[in-house]
Amino acid sequence: MDVNDWITGFLDVVQSVEPWLRTLIAGIAIMLETSVLLGLVVPGDTVVIVAATGIEDVVQWAGLVGACVAGALVGESIGFAIGRWLGPRIDAFLARRWPRAAERWGRAERYLRRRGGPAILLSRFLPVAHSLVPLVVGASGMAYRRFMAWTAPACLAWALAYASVGWLAAGSFRELSERLHGAGYVFVAIIVAFLAVVWLGKRWLVRRESRHMD
Template sequence: MGLTDVDLNAWITSFLDVVQSVEPWLRTLIAGVAIMLETSVLLGLLVPGDTVVIVAATGIEDAGQWAALVAACIAGALLGESFGFAIGRWLGPRIDGWLGRRWPRAADRWARIERYLQRRGGPAIFLSRFLPVAHSLVPLVVGASGMRYRRFIAWTVPACVLWALAYGSVGWLAAGSFRELSESLHGAGYLFVAIIAAFLAVVWLGKRWLVRREARHMD
């Protein structure tokens, strides 16, 4: 049997009820910590921070909770990237040498990011927040490069703000639209799915375009 409109609406309602049953402060904290881990050294390969934020955002009930979630994501991202910068400043050359001996492919990625930073400068720091893998490695390489933290943070703050606003808003928009229409529109569940899917598709296409555009600066 296929999934009917009523079944989909009921499933999404149950899902949103579960998310909203978590205390707002706890949802916000979990999202902030997830982003901090995602932007920390190499943990970005393991922690799906973007997914955690979207799920947490579906539980938002008012503008105050939205603002708190966005602020937590910005703070978490800046903490994670600052941690990566500090590790790079203290241990960067050692890490580079260790990668060269034990993990040549990672060492090659490190070298490519170094070239990228040398050619693009500050804009590379901003754009890296939206590039797969690079967003967790760039702070490390920047720290090892000797760039001042003030310059690094000046470029990464606007990127973190833009990212947090986008991901923190889409979940709230999708859930809010669904709850408003679910009683009167049988296909409200499809609207919820469409909003999330459209956002993820735009993000995926944007990342692919950005990777191709910036690849020439890494070679």
Template sequence: MIDEVIGDFLEAVGAIDPLLRTLLAGIAMLLETSVLLGLVVPGDTIVIVAALAVEQWPWWLALIAAIVLGALAGESIGFAIGHWLGPRIDRWLARRWPRASARWRRTERYLARRGGPAIFLSRFLPVAHSLVPLIVGASAMPYRRFLAWTIPACLVWAGAYASAGWLAGGTYRELADRLHGAGYLLVAVLAAFILLVWLAKRIIARIEARHLRDEEQEQEQEGA
């Protein structure tokens, strides 16, 4: 049963023109890394689905390139918005959306304390990956320095997700005709990858948590 469902799904995704599929993944990443839209667009899911249908390594490389370019485009838009409108957005949030304003301040402190590494690590943290470019743009950090930290992060992220989907899809296609229940293997590969990503995010978030605390929290921590 699961083999039929997965086989039909991969056939449907594979029927989409590879170029269109690759472009859609890039657009999804542009939206996923954009301000606000990044909170609702499941870029990682779309990338994995696109990677599942990749059968040749040139398209795997093309997918990675599209993911990186899409992410950089979205983050660059966020940087530009922050550069031109950052102070206005900051004041508007303080008046209209106190909770979001508090998150803005928290991210500002994080960037001030960690600098470039915060930009790199934010690519792997929920919410932060769409907020950090905006706040960096509103700061004094040059665009070139921002790119110097975010490009490697985008490459690592794109390579990991595209490779996981490609490996899972390729393994299934190779074993589908010879192994009953090959679909379970595909699910297991993806589940293992998702678990590793979740663990990595938890570890990064825990390590970086002390840099996100405000001064009062730090004083309480020291006094405890």
């Protein structure tokens, strides 16, 4: 089986799942990723890209984007509510049970104090921080409306990027697969190039923002 056959089989499996179910799974995955510390273990990025490869039209694309935005906002709202409810007790609990997590919590607190609203927006694109910052914001006493005003645009930008790239890669492959023997490599190249840009962007952003975290 060559790469075209393998990718065709993979895309057929993804498309065999009902669109509403793919969309629901992606939304739940993003909700879990942005809730508390589950972002450390739930691969929301991967789930969304896989779901996006099954998109067949703009309606399904819009549905996936909407589900991802809604899932992210619900997950971050849960983190915000827990932070508001538990407040300083989170810091003390982490220091007593998980020192490394307490250190990350302290870094997120300092980051929020120094950067304010932009820290909320940028945290969606920072590893670990996107799970911690909603908790920290809730504990800080910031108004929920202000939190949403900063995080919603970031969630929308993230969802647009991931849903669009998955759809573009799968659509390009299906258009080329009957005419180009190496169409599978085009599919892989689009995904790998996007992930490489995301990885480099995150590294650059971490370096740029690290002085505000320490």
